[in-house]
Amino acid sequence: MFPLLLLGLTWLFLFMLLFFSSSDFSSEYSGAEYYSEPMGILGMTNEMFLSVFPWVLGGCVIWFLIAYFSNTAMIRSATSSHTLSRKENKRIYNLVENLCMTIGMPMPKIGVIEDNSLNAFASGIDKNTYTVTLSRGIINKLDDEELEGVIAHELTHIRNNDVRLLIVSIVFVGIFAFISEMLFRSLLYAPRRSSNNNNNKGGAGVMILVALVVAAIGYILATLMRFAISRKREYMADAGAAEMTKNPQALASALQKISGDPYIEAVTREDVAQMFIEHTGKKKKRRSLFQRLFATHPPIEDRIRVLQQF
DSSP, rough: OOOHHHHHHHHHHHHHHHHHHHHOGGGGGGTHHHHHHHHHHHHHHHHHHHHHEEEEEEHHHHHHHHHTTTTHHHHHHHHHEEOOOTOOOOOHHHHHHHHHHHHHHOOOEEEEOOSSSSOOOEESSTTOEEEEEHHHHHHHOOOHHHHHHHHHHHHHHTTTHHHHHHHHHHHHHHHHHHHHHHHHHHHHHHHHHHHOOOOHHHHHHHHHHHHHHHHHHHHHHHHHHHHHHHHHHHHHHHHHHHHHHHHHHHHHHHHHHHHHHOOTOOOOHHHHTTTTTSSSSOOOOOOOHHHHHHHHSHHHHHHHHHHHHH
């Protein structure tokens, strides 16, 4: 749906551009009478769309490939995590290995964040990069059953291809965010560049404003899609962990402890914070319905209540 949203908004931008050009700046365009007719605008929009969409699609594909394959290094840098070996912590290594053997999945890498808060996340795009990362606090403060529930949650994300899906959604939202920011800066500084020509100033300003509105719509819709995916997958991962460990109460207990201190200081990027079992931001009061639409995670109280019903 993200590529379709991108192409649909490209078409909308071209249509709005021709519409406003014909109504407000007809003197600047030859054939303005042609633009002024609704079917003429639609025809011209379709013609322009067919000529530009390969460039739009090609640019997004290049962006996507670079971001997709560099995400592992980006996440490691954004979280300041490092690999944990069996020699460093046999307890954690054995917990992960036993769960993987139980469900017949390859052993992922294990990472650790040197932070005393409680949190964890899964990452990677294939079996060579799949990683379960735990904070030092969650390792030290949870007992084996609780920690097993958290690890099972993250392994379920890997089994369900959630980590790959989440990375795809983050990349596409990043495209809209970049375009919106670029257009906003262009609109902010456009008057200084074109102060010598009022007509050009007005035309450029309207074009940039139209593009900014369309990009903002794309960013909001893409963000809502991404957050909806994230919330649904958290519930599914909780259910998978309960099935895997046969001990939903242990995960519920772990989530209760995590909710008290999920904040990881090293994580400042919102797209990375979304990947954790609980958002790494500081604890907030219960959100309104509108705020929940823009939440990366379902309320942890709701998740605990569902687990306690198993």
